[in-house]
Amino acid sequence: MLEDVAGGDYQPFWVGFPLTDIHKCIAPDILHQLYQGVLKHLVYWVQHVMGKKELDERIQKLPPTSGVRHFSKGISGLSQLSGTEHKNIARILLGCLVGKIDPRGITACRAILHFIQLAQYSSHDQDTLQYMKQELDTWHSHRDYFIHEGARENFDLPKFHSLLHYVDSIRWIGTTDNSNTEAFERLHIDFAKEGWRASNKKDHFRQMITFLSRQEKVASYDFYQSWIQKSEDIDIPGEDEEDVLFSPPSSKNSSNSSTVISIAKNPSVRQKKLSTIALLHNAPGFSGTLKLFLNDLLPKDERLSKANTMAQILPFSSLDVWHSFKLTPLRVLEEDPEKVSIKSQPLSSSSSTSRQDTVLVLETDKAQSTAVRGWITYQKYLAVADNILS
Known part of the structure; x- marks a missing residue:
């Protein structure tokens, strides 16, 4: 039993290496x-x-x-x-x-x-x-x-x-x-919890090892099958080898990387008047900000000055409004990042409190390592989130 107790006084493996700290x-x-x-x-x-x-x-x-x-x-x-x-x-x-x-x-x-x-x-x-x-x-x-x-x-x-x-x-x-x-906390579920649930809770250690061994074999076999299937689908390159090697990626493979913002198919409120949006969402400059936003979408040679833009009349008086959208951050680790819900929800009969999430928009790549220089806040354009949600 004493040999199995951790914390004993053993000679460490790095003894004898003079350059090892x-x-x-x-x-x-x-x-x-x-x-x-x-x-x-x-x-x-x-x-x-x-x-x-x-x-x-x-x-x-x-x-x-x-x-x-x-x-x-x-x-x-x-x-x-x-x-x-x-x-x-x-x-x-x-x-x-x-x-x-x-x-x-x-x-x-x-x-x-x-x-x-x-x-x-x-x-x-x-x-x-x-x-x-x-x-x-x-x-x-x-x-x-x-x-x-x-x-x-x-x-x-x-x-x-x-x-x-x-x-x-x-x-x-x-x-x-x-x-x-x-990054490896997820392995507690794969290597311990799932194996425990699959056992009969008696002599569980041996059963968990067997479970993991079988899972690895199944994963290896699946990988082999997908490799065989992929090899069969690829044509043997001939005279057009250069075209095959340098063909652009399909939209199916590149859609996941470009899909960052997701929004519901149906709006939270249909055809809400612009004046009502400005009042309920506490955005008194919404119409003017919307004009500047639409003007920036035009080609550079067709854009108007700020004064002329503000003097224009919008061709519509109401908009469909979404109270939330989901943002998927860029993937850093192997696991899929968790979606973040952004909400701009005013007072209503079903909600006694309003919620206006702060949104930071990257305006330039000259942001400092600290603080938020290079970023604009929700208040700068008077409800940037409402422009996105509307």
Whole structure:
């Protein structure tokens, strides 16, 4: 039994390699170190300072918004929080502290949240790495607030210590998306949960191994069959070999990459007057903005000046209106990205509250690594979302 116990004193495999620094091989892990570790501790301390009930009430009162989960019952009753739930908590936590926690505590929380966001950048330069150092220094300068409030006695926590090595690790082995274990969390379902469900719950380990082995064989056979089928469909190149090799891709293969926005077939409201749209959607400049939008769609030699465009009369007085559309982000990992729902829903008999999601539109490729320079907001064109939805 003693031989099977982990944590024994064994001679490590790198002994004898003088140029090996094993500490540099310990890569950052955004999921388990930051979200499931640092942020988890931070939420506990905040709950201790302001009270679980108070924090839950503030979270419940937040309006629903796109891309953020609405915790209608708060967060204190949740158990075994997932990484996705911690991400949603990180998006709303700071706004719930205003007026209830001392500014030093808010500054400390903000520094940690900023550090978590900066650590996830897919590319870094000296400026962004310096931002990470500054946020970490801010955290160290204000973290004693939680000690004074009795939430902690010290900060001797390994996951908080790991923050000190993030900048050096990024310089040494690259950005954290190369070492984040979140990409492989899906394998828990494929390799463990499905095998467990397929077993009879008795001597389950052997059954799970057999299940996985059979799944791999089926997958390999399917791949072989698709390869054979594909080989049979391809003509042997002859004199027209160059035309075959350089033929353009079919629309069937390229449609998935171009389909980013999806919208319902039928509108939410048919033929709504422009004046009603401006009133209910809180967009007083909607008609003028719509004129400028339509003018930009014309060829350059046919476009009018801004003054002439605003003086024109629209050939219609009403529009079909959609209250929502779905946006599919670009695929980064192998799995299909989750669709994001964007809503611009006014007050109605069926809804007592309106919802106007903020939309950021890429206007130029000169966006900075931080802030939103190079982006225009929902307010700049007075309801860009309404133009899209209408």
